[in-house]
Amino acid sequence: MLKSLDSALTLLMRFTAQQPSWGVRELAKETGVHHAVVHRVLATFAANGFLMQDSAGRYSLGLRLFELGQVAHHTFSPAEVVQPALDQLAQASGETVFLSLLDGDEGICTDIAQSQHQLRFSIELGQRFALVAGAHAKAILAFQPDDLRSTVYRKNKLADTAAIEARFEQIRTDGWSHTREEAAATVAGLAVPLWSRDRRRVVGSLAIAGPVQRIDGEAVPRLIEALKKTREAVEPVVGMTR
Structure with missing residues (x-):
């Protein structure tokens, strides 16, 4: 469980001022993590307000992170x-x-x-x-x-x-x-x-x-x-x- 959490946070840390948004396959290619895993992680973060998804399917940081x-x-x-x-x-x-x-x-x-x-x-x-x-x-x-x-x-x-x-x-x-x-x-x-x-x-x-x-x-x-x-x-x- 802790290993999964660490992997999820590693993906989240890829969102930076230089790269504020990611597509699933783009982030999967960048990190070497299978795209299905990346999709589940990003979708979970989005469901909890830590990320948000635009009409093109790209993810960026959500208001929950702004609040924190x-x-x-x-x-x-x-x-x-x-x-x-x-x-x-x-x-x-x-x-x-x-x-x-x-x-x-x-x-x-x-x-x-x-x-x-x-x-x-x-x-x-x-x-x-x-x-x-x-x-x-x-x-x-x-x-x-x-x-x-x-x-x-x-x-x-x-x-x-x-x-x-x-x-x-x-x-x-x-x-x-x-x-x-x-x-x-x-x-x-x-x-x-x-x-x-x-x-x-x-x-x-x-x-x-x-x-x-x-x-x-x-x-x-x-x-x-x-x-x-x-x-x-x-x-x-x-x-x-x-």
């Missing part, structure tokens, strides 16, 4: 505390501010306050990212155990790990990360790690991102201090259950 997602989001990042803090920082800095949490060997953006500038960094709620590029990613990975860092290096096929490790040592010393044009062209980022409630683990990061010309030079110390101040408000609640 709202519960999970409030658990990990209570909006009544986090969103006002991010909004205030976005207004003060003029840049996009976002909070990300560690999920396995990846990060996921859970909260955003957008810059009001026409030229700004763009990231979406729920967007997953590798922990190898960008200040938001490096502020998380730098503080992870050796085995997790090694897993990320292998997964992303990184060869020159000595240079990366040297950079991570500097991030751990500084307590913050600054990158230029790593996650996206013309974009710079600043980020601080978010610690668990017991201060033993880094569970995410708080970041500011925008055009390189606006996040450079004398702006960096000012923005780092603003990030640290905002972290004081959000860290106790986002780290509460981790």
Whole structure:
């Protein structure tokens, strides 16, 4: 029974922002699972509201998952505390501010306050990212155990790990990360790690991102201090259950 549940959840996890809908035979071919099994699993999820089926027979995520997602989001990042803090920082800095949490060997953006500038960094709620590029990613990975860092290096096929490790040592010393044009062209980022409630683990990061010309030079110390101040408000609640 547990094996069947694991197989069903594996199919469900194929629904991502990059591939939000699947046909039965398409998903069967992708996963190597017999199409009859895929059909039964998807139909069962749909009958319980976890998936929905369109007129063409394709499946996508259902409102039951949206409902559960709202519960999970409030658990990990209570909006009544986090969103006002991010909004205030976005207004003060003029840049996009976002909070990300560690999920396995990846990060996921859970909260955003957008810059009001026409030229700004763009990231979406729920967007997953590798922990190898960008200040938001490096502020998380730098503080992870050796085995997790090694897993990320292998997964992303990184060869020159000595240079990366040297950079991570500097991030751990500084307590913050600054990158230029790593996650996206013309974009710079600043980020601080978010610690668990017991201060033993880094569970995410708080970041500011925008055009390189606006996040450079004398702006960096000012923005780092603003990030640290905002972290004081959000860290106790986002780290509460981790």
